Amino acid sequence: MDVSRNVNDTETNGVALDESSRVADNAAEGPSSVIEQYQFEPVGPELLETIVRLSGLDEKKARSELEGMLNSSGHEGVENLTIDDLRASMLQYLEEMNRDMVESSAE
Numbered sequence: 001m002d003v004s005r006n007v008n009d010t011e012t013n014g015v016a017l018d019e020s021s022r023v024a025d026n027a028a029e030g031p032s033s034v035i036e037q038y039q040f041e042p043v044g045p046e047l048l049e050t051i052v053r054l055s056g057l058d059e060k061k062a063r064s065e066l067e068g069m070l071n072s073s074g075h076e077g078v079e080n081l082t083i084d085d086l087r088a089s090m091l092q093y094l095e096e097m098n099r100d101m102v103e104s105s106a107e
Helices: 018-029 031-037 045-055 059-072 083-106
Strands: none
Touching: 045 059, 045 083, 059 083
């Protein structure tokens, strides 16, 4: 492959460069621009609905439980909910459940 070719060329060895040059341009702006451009994870209400649907549980009950869990961990509303927020809330929820089970077994 001729490395002196311009990255604006549309094809090298049968591989289109449009996408790779755009990614390279965005990477030069910093990693967050690449992440923002290629964010595939659902966020906000879409994330909550995805989790509810994939749980296989009654959707009304699952949604209510998740919303309660989020509220008790300080996440009011789901508009800007991220997967990391959900993980943190679930961890807190599981720690509370574990603490409650340990306390009740000690009685």
